Amino acid sequence: MGEVDITFKSSVPVFDCNVSIGRVHTRRLSVDDSEGTLKAMDHAGVNKALVHNPYGVNYDPVDGNRRLLESINGIERFVPQFTCNPATFNIETFAKSVSDNNIKSLRMEPISQNYPFVEWIVGECMEWITESKLTLFIPATDINPNEFHSVLKSFPKSKVVLSDLHYGHVPWAIPLLKSITNLYVEISKFSIADSIVRLRQTVGDNRILYGSKFPYQPMGPQLYSLHRWDLNETTLADICSNNLSTILGQ
């Protein structure tokens, strides 16, 4: 008879690296505020979350980032992630805002924000991100793999996380992860058969980050899955929280 853990709780601390707080126009989300997100974190056993605001992607990074800080209102379980649009922003102003708010990670969504991820647009920003030791998150759905590969090859000391990886991305994403050794991978949507085995073989244990893509996905399933791969506690803790803490310098 099937042995499943119906009352599952994580055995290690959990730091979710892919959480969105805020409303969108296109639908009514099941959770769109801090209070609901905290409840979901408690239910799933998630201690901390790296959070961004969808307004920053969909309309305006400055207003979105301001709304983000207002919505998390100093709650320590939330770590803010600023949205960045290197095609339109003023880098000095943005850098000051990042520094003033002690921001450690940024988010770019090039296709959603209608610019190509190419060096003549993002190069200056990538230099600043690399020098500032910030971590950049970019969804796999928002890049041209060839452009992405070219830029990252030029910034071998940058810390970049490829998020939202889906089984449909496997034909190009696995070679990309092999080729770019400073590229990390977030696993919220990577549920293909043998998913964790594939990633461990491709990038090792320290470039894999647990994320949920909450509220567009629940926090629990990938966390439960991670506990069923016979990972030792050290590896499990690295993937569930330590790797993220390390790259954020926390």
Place this chain on the structure above:
Amino acid sequence: MKTTVIDFHSHVGRMGNYNVYDDQDWYVKTLDDAGVDKCFVSYIFDGKAKNCNDIVYEFVQKNPKRFGGFAHVNPHYIDEAIPELDRAFNKLGMKALKIYPPFADYPVNHESWYPIFEWCNKNKIPIKSHTQYGPGEFRHDYGGRPILFIDLAQKFPDVNWILAHSGNFELGRIESVKAAQECPNIYLETCSSYGDHGTIEYFVDSLGDERILYGSDVPLIDPRFGVGRIVTANISTESKRKILGLNALKVLNLKESEVIG
């Protein structure tokens, strides 16, 4: 906790474009690791249904304790479909029919499907159909739009209709629940790579826990993830047990001993 776990949605066949395969030793180990007792597989990729069903039969015969088969037919070859249904269920021992409307390129309520549905209705065969309805490119009837199943469930009342993926997207899930609320012979199946936070809870709150079936989509989606969607949902332990396997026993008319031995 030990509980019966039946995967209602899995596949056999190579899918090399995603670098996933169906080696049976791997499959069994994966089911063991995920805690799945039995897995019902189909093969839907060949336009010649006989080939599909032969592949499933051969796969299941290697380990009938852990695997069961769902048949597949092609509505564009209706002259072959009816004899193939007879062969699949009366000779090969299939337990349900899997249809995939996106391949057919016309809606699931098109009359071309009717001879197939009439045969299943007469023989009380469950039909599991791919369903989806959502934003952008998915907003059309051709993918197995859930609302279309209301009419089918009423026209063919002796079929238990299983909506694979439960519509896959938010709009599809809303339609799936509406269809199941209207028709007692419609069931929701859980596998999806698009399920929002609260999806399983929404199904249980809207429909109760008796007509929801766990599915994974192995090998495209790992069963650990699929089981995790049920296990970590904010629903009762008894509801989780029903969704994971007890409901499937009833739909497929199986005894627990046939699954867990």
